[in-house]
Amino acid sequence: MFLFRKNRKKLKTKPMEQKAAQNGKETITLRDDLQDSVTYLEKFLGQNEDIVFRHFRIFGNFSAFLCYFSEHANPSEINTDILKPLMYPPEHIEKNPPDISNLVEVMIKEVLYQSKVKTITDWEVLIEGLFQGDTIMLIDGVNSGLKIGTRKLKERSIDEPRTELVVLGPREGFIEQLGTNIGLLRYRLPTSDLVIKTMKIGKFTKTKVAVCYIKSVTDPELIKEVEDRLSKIEFDSVLDSGIIEQFIEDNPYSPFPQIQTTERPDRTVGNLIEGRVAILTQGSPFALILPTVFNQFYQTTEDYTNRFLMGNFIRMIRILALVFSLIFPSMYVSFIAFNPELLPTEFAVAVSGGRAGVPFPAVIEVLVIEVAMEILREATVRLPQQVGGALSIVGVLIIGQAAVEAGFASPVTVVVIAIATIGSFATPVYTAAFALRMLRFPILILAGTFGLYGVVIGAILIFNHMLSLKSFGVPYMSPVSPPDKEGMKDVVVRSPLWKMKSRPRFLQPQDIDRVGAKTQDLRDRRRVPGPFDDSN
């Protein structure tokens, strides 16, 4: 301490003001005077309950100071891997003690049992590290600090994704911690082609956001565009990937999601390989996948993991459900209210018999039941799980049975609404199902005004809107329109895997081929003769 008196005299003001005055820039470099820095730190952070300040002597000789946030860093690691070797140095150090000029180098190279150590001269970086769970160490007489990675976060275990369940397929889902999520991607893609770039967004939250893509496949222009849009976000709190989505999507006023969110690492990897970009956000279990086209919203990973016929059967059922969820109630209204002559006579009689006691026009009836259904659905999501089950039974009973008996709705109406609602649950991507749920109401009103003509007008409006949408420059309805021959193999029906020879062309991948020559040969022969083959 005495040795450095001289220096202290120079340093009357706080380190912060000192540097700012010097060159007008924001960077504040560290001074070598320990006491000064400590006073500054204590003044700056001392009121926090969870901060730990610790003075000690390195090798019994050099005054040093260490601080970390106790709940954010791992104290036992700090004790055994940092403090212990420094206070109780190895033998060769004791024999040949370093002096102040090479102290830091010796410490990093020979003493500390920690892989993530950095020498840092910038105060700001040091403090930021502190807030992220790193430990910072200052040594008297050294004008740089050490940032040691001792971060330890509480995280939940990797769980089955809640929103995207599959019967056959991996059971892992993303969690909130970015590091774990990157790990989930890395082990599925053990290749140097996978690039993960991180940046920090949010004035207060300083959320770490990772842009992932496959170097040799993804269109460089797309990557540039994504990074460009991300870098333009200046917002105080980025708490979830949904907030980032709203800042980078093309048309914020469209009901349709232009970026896919997924909880599934396997789905993310599949999309990366097709040439898309994934954005992972610290604190959010949802990855953003872009660019997105509409047909992704009825595809699931199961379509591909299942065998050809089964996968396609399920997919067609799903498309049917999607169409039902959108237009089934409005079709019903227009048939009943405008064109009952279209129905077969017996059925028309039965329907009108059921509606005999209902005083409202068909539109009102359907609208009321629809609204009741939406309320019920929202309530079941919010309620605690134990109550939720009971409520849905009560709700179904009330709305189904009692409404019919009270003459509030006809039985056919209830059936129709039920099919539409179940249909919307079959849409695998929640955000897309939401869009269709919402659009059901305007179409219903159009159907009530113009009948089938109104339904078609509504459908045309929706399709035109979808055709004009773009997601990061890719038309939303690709590969249907603009048509793409290879892409058509995965629209309504997917081709067998070996026949989908190229990546979607609308993503402009650098490398188009998916299937190697050997597989193509094998599959062309169709059948490899087996040992029990008679014809062989």
Added chain:
Amino acid sequence: MDTPKKITDIQTASIVISSIIGVGVLPLPLFAVRAGNTAAPIVTLIGIAISLFALFIITVLGMRHPNKTIFGYSEEILGKWLGRFCNIFVILFFALLTALGSREFGAVVTTAILRETPIEVTVLVMLLLAAITSRNDLNTFAYIHTFYLPVIISPVVIIVVLSLQNANALYLQPLLGNDIGDMFKGSLTIASLCQWSFVLTIIIPLMLNPKRAMRTGMTGLLIAGGILLMLVVASVAVFGAEETKKLLWPTLELARTTTLPGDLLQRMDVVFLTVWVTAVFTTLLSGYTFICHALSGLFRLRDHKIFSFSLLPIIFVLSMLPGNLLQMYKVIEFVGRFGLIVTIGYPCILLAIDLIRNKRGKRSAPTNM
């Protein structure tokens, strides 16, 4: 033009097909039979031949000036002011055509499905739909046409196929008609149904490969022509020539006679008509977009969007001018035939002057196929 050149061959052909197939298809067999009785198919064929010629002329013009729309090169060929003067007629004609198209469909809808709705409402709804959509750029315009193509073609094919069970080949004979003059007049009416393909003149400069415009345009027109011919043959074969003359919209009646196997739906014509909204919409969209882009070309504006809603009242008033259905069809036939001067005569003059002056576009293209 700032829009990138991205319209592919398939999209170009789709634009031609779905522009042509529109509300005009509903009374088409009536026009053909009136002109030539049992020779209706021949009348249709001649009509298609005439429109092929028209398409040939505009495509040659477009390929000689692959970077300009008709509004660009006409001013170059005729001089600035004369060119603009002529183009005003083209725009007026298409405004009239779009107005009458929406009126005609409005009449069909109020007659067949929405009997209590005033015609003004149905017309306005169709025009609004076209106006909203015409705000998109031409690439989206191409996507829209391509997307709806199957929806437009499949009902016609289904109805023709299903109606074959009631067909009688004897009704089609004799193949040749008697009155050549009448037949030619009828052919002109049918050619006038195909003049929506004139929209190609604003598409060619945005094509990825303008050199193939001739092939794709002709393919599109031939497919559309084939569908028209199929409908005429089917309605004559089902109803006979004399009966067809009594029907206002023979195509709709054709749909009425057919039933789907399985008795799922009792009547097909309403379903046919509602699906048909799509076909009418694409046709009106072509007309509307054409006018918007033409006007922005005329006034040298970069953005065509301001016209999409400001035009709406004008076109709506135009569509309300005919007093009743019969008057409307008289106007449609007259305007259609008069329009051939605009869509065939005008390009012919342009091409002739262009050839004489031999003033080529920046990238000269071969003039023949």
